Amino acid sequence: MKIKCVITNIDWDTDGEVIKTLPKDVTFEMDYDDEYGADLDQDAVDELSDRYGFCINSFNSEYYDEDGFVLDSWGERVNEIESKIS
Numbered sequence: 030m031k032i033k034c035v036i037t038n039i040d041w042d043t044d045g046e047v048i049k050t051l052p053k054d055v056t057f058e059m060d061y062d063d064e065y066g067a068d069l070d071q072d073a074v075d076e077l078s079d080r081y082g083f084c085i086n087s088f089n090s091e092y093y094d095e096d097g098f099v100l101d102s103w104g105e106r107v108n109e110i111e112s113k114i115s
Contacts, residue, residue, distance in 0.1 A: 032061045032100065033093040034073050042084040051081060061094075067104040 037054045059076055061067060069092050074085050092100040099107040 030061050030095060031058045032069070032095070032104075033057075034059050034069070034076075035091040035093075036073055036077065037089045037091075039077070039088045040086040041081070042086050048083075051083065061104060068102060069100065069104055070102045 033056065035054075035056050039051070039053050039055065041048070041051045043051070055077060057076070059069075059072060061069070061072075070090055073090060073092075074088070078084055090102065092102070092104075094100055094106065101107055
């Protein structure tokens with residue numbers, strides 16, 4: 030399954046070097062296989078580090094499945110979690 034990743038407020042680890050080409054916000058699609066569980070935040074960080082060649086200190090994230098539902102960082106639909114709690 031493909032998920033949409035919206036990563037914002039990225040603080041890149043550049044060892045103090047100013048690199049103007051590094052984005053603060055990135056939206057991309059990523060393959061997601063929930064068979065083994067997931068840590069979408071870690072997968073997103075790995076993807077961005079591979080793309081841009083730098084590690085990330087911190088960021089904000091939002092994830093959406095193919096139907097447009099919001100996912101938590103473990104790949105579960107947020108509205109389904111809320112209904113389990115109620």
